[in-house]
Amino acid sequence: MSELRFTRADYMNRLVSHDDYYDQFVNAVVVDMVSRRIGAERVKASADPHFNDIPLREWDRLADTLINSNAARLVCQATGWNGTTLAERVCVLKAAARRIRGVS
Numbered sequence: 001m002s003e004l005r006f007t008r009a010d011y012m013n014r015l016v017s018h019d020d021y022y023d024q025f026v027n028a029v030v031v032d033m034v035s036r037r038i039g040a041e042r043v044k045a046s047a048d049p050h051f052n053d054i055p056l057r058e059w060d061r062l063a064d065t066l067i068n069s070n071a072a073r074l075v076c077q078a079t080g081w082n083g084t085t086l087a088e089r090v091c092v093l094k095a096a097a098r099r100i101r102g103v104s
Helices: 008-012 016-025 028-045 055-064 069-078 086-101
Strands: none
Touching: 008 016, 008 069, 016 069, 016 086, 028 055, 028 086, 055 086, 069 086
């Protein structure tokens, strides 16, 4: 996850899908974090394609741990902004969940 493949402009101009854009920020640390804190079995058992059957407050709490992560730094690089939003961090976490579920 050291190289940026897509910019925010690529995403906004629909040159890349939502899933592919956020997947580029996922690394083994983020996957492990979701596996441990949300639970790999819960992710795999989720009946919702967007994991909305796992309470948003859990994703939000876990997203706070990403603020100073490499994933957040890459999001900043992609957007050109100095910080990340809660929504962006949750999207990165859910991209990691898609990897856990085996759908990326």
